[in-house]
Amino acid sequence: MKFCTPSYTLLLVFLFGGLVSVYGQQSISGHVYDEITKGIAGVVVSCGIHMAQTDENGHYEISVYGDEKYVQISIPQRYLVSVEQTRPIFYQEIVNNRSVYNFHLLKNKKDDTNHVVIVQTDVQAASETEYDIYKEAIVSDINLLLPQYAYSDIFGLDLGDMVGDKPELFPNYIHSMSSLPIPFFRTIGNHDMAYWGRSHETSERHFNQYFGPTTYSFNKGNAHYVVLNNNFFIGRDYFYMGYIDEKTFKWLEKDLSYVPKDKLVFLLVHIPTQLQAERKPFVYDYTALAGVTVNASALYQLLENYETHIISGHTHCNQNVVHHERLYEHNTAAACGTWWQADICTDGTPRGYAVYEVHGNDVEWYYKSAGHDRTYQMRVYRDPETHTIIANIWNYDPLWKVEWFENGVKKGDMEQFEGIDPLARELLSDKRKLKYDWISPSATGHLFRAEGIDDLSKVEVRVTDRFGHVYTEVLKK
Template identity: 25%
Template sequence: MSRISAACVLLLLLCAGGPATAGTATRVLEGRVLADRDGDGRADRPREGIGGVALSNGRELVRSGPDGRYRITLRDGDTLLLIKPADWQPALRADGLPDIWQHERRKASRGLRYGGLPRSRASGTFVLRPAPAVHDPFEIRVFGDPQPKSALEVEHFRRDIVEPLIGRPARLGITLGDIVDDDLSLYPSMLAAMRRLDTPWLHVPGNHDLDFDAATDAGSLETFRAHFGPDTLAWEEPGVSVIGLDDVIYDPESRRYAGGLREDQLAFLEAYLGALPADRLVVLAVHIPLFGSFDAADRQRLFALLRRFDKVLVLSAHSHTQRHVFYGEAEGWHGAEPLHEYNVGATCGGYWGGLPDAEGVPDARMADGTPNGYATLMVEPGGDYRLRWTAARDADDPAMHLHAPKVLRRGAYPGVPVVANVYMADSDSRVEARIGDGPWQPMRRVEAADPVMLAINLADDAAGELRSFNRLPQAVDSTHLFMLNLPTDLELGEHRIEVRVFDRWRGELRAETRYRIADWP
């Protein structure tokens, strides 16, 4: 990813002034948050107000009074956000998204290929109904990079990801950007597909969700905001606050982008986080990971705002691989516990590439060998959490895949390994293997290319004809690969290889394969 200079970023912020791009006109809006205890969703009848509800214009925060009334200043181009309280829930709009925002736009966007924001005036009225009580852990579904670039790939997404989840609603869902691959006309079909999930869903933007013909960074998300709402948001459930942020800073002149945060977002975070108890789980959802090329100064400012919280989880996407990063003092994090970032794999995997299966859906595995799919964040009412990765449409729900030679010569140098790609492993994971009923031995963690992925790349290279519409990406080093050299001094015949991993959230998980010892003829 190319970077733009800090000076350029500052110039963009000064010119754009945050997300409001249509002008400098403001008005003070008097609104109200109302209780819908009978569930009819109507705002045109007498109702009691709900006090203490947080609302934001993307920079500042206000709270409703005991009668549900509040006042907030809106600039032309702002989006008014209601931060859903843990014990209340909004109705779903006609497009299936939660009814928690209203745009303030005096004139429709002009000159944008995909339309941008229509003319709209915020009413300030929101209606909430009581949320079901939580006594058990609840699920938050997490999609990284659906990223279709055609109607056919929207169909792949629907069949591969959405359909297996129909009838299994979660408490909340969130997509970590790159909802499409630059073709923003696909937004309505993506919304139509995801509406069937029957789950309130939040979206943060990615670098492929931009209006590339916008004149400013702030204006580059107008079409995204028209379909998915604000690019700065928060949502509360028992024990957890989920915060979504646009962390893609776009330079229209060079058409390049960088990972970082705007001043208005940092102001919002300071206002919102300052009111939260320190023992609450804070989940930050972004597109570009905080490691790598993310702006170092912005990361430190973010770390300073999050430091007082006991439990912080960052969910990012963008890389089309999967890894866990734990930040400590060496990285500038000074919280009581290491800060955990889970760089979530992509629902589109390797960009919807690879050989199609019997139903016509591509293999789509990622460059590090992880199968495409989705993540689940399981939250305990007290704020503790668990994570898991689910491979798309795989009934076996594998935690890993193994690669081993089919046959080795008896007495040969034992330098050929069994390789385990453990999808949710990190640098501290305990992974062991044994041959037959022999003793368990530790497998060594390596950063190398997955051999299964390499074999697919080589088969594509060697083929005289195209094997698929899109190839899978070239293999890259995986951070969750483990190896153990196989012995060759065993008796002739077949031997079982068993691998076990002690997953930090799911406990002991196993997989097995076999190899054969033979004599040279």
């Protein structure tokens, strides 16, 4: 019996190890063309964490490993992709015995340097009837808004929870939006996941079937949009946590390596990264794990060279957090309100969606309550027993100003406090009237009050947002 010498053993390992590496991957290539079949240079193409950029002829070549599902492009500025029932087709599924994947783009006829984004989240319908309500309440409202931006490049974002744990309803969700003439890019939510699998990697399959990859990017004007999956299924029942895995971090690092530092970045996730400016000590319980992104600090480090707006959903509340002057998080209220049980969310925010108006690197935003015009930015209550007025200003952030006037005389700034919205308390406290007994009103910090009010006085609440827009609400005698 012969034994291999150490040097011969190393040679075998090297040779066969190399063969395993070669056979564990393949190379694919293709072109990115415009509508006249001219190659487009500089387009980033990715397959998992492997990326390449098209050359001057629009050609790319990239390595594919065995478990990758898609080859996809980061749609370049000034270009569009084809759309199927609001679904942008920026990807192709990798199939056996095929090595060429070409992409055909359309030149955008509108200048996307200035563009408008409609952001909805948590449609979370659990029946066909609820999708009918969604179509009537939200989709119709968006359709009424669109003519105001007829000359703007406009698209939508859905931040996830499109269904309520019922993947068989994805076709209903898609059909309910079919009247919208704009594309919607989508983020997976925890209620869109495939539960009961053995690992996180099994949880994306329903989303993949209808919308493609869960991690991707695209460009509009001077803005770079990044969509990530931060719903980490832990492989037990329906449990998950807010977490970004290493593969996603590596993908994001490479994606950002193609993005100049003067670009504006929008990061789209379902679960918020952090809901307060100050980082709190980590608490190991399910509410903490499932409510925010536990490793958000690593994400912030990757974004530190960019002016970034993080937009999230999940909470069924509305909140704006200024992490620092170049990092802003918008946690967006639910399109379904309180799971279609009331037309407000648990913090009193009306069901609706957010609108972002992007002009180069400048961004303005507002919350659009369904059934109201854009000036509807607060709800004001008078409590005759305590001689107090309370204002719920759902899109407030620290640069807003909240004042009150009595009989035309300015009395000062209203006091901010944390509490329960009076209407939310009224509608959501009686469990007998609700479909789900776990629904409760939520405490919120976007409440303001003024005390010692004469019940016969005419009271005006005047709010000035960070962009100088003024909103008023008057309570008459």
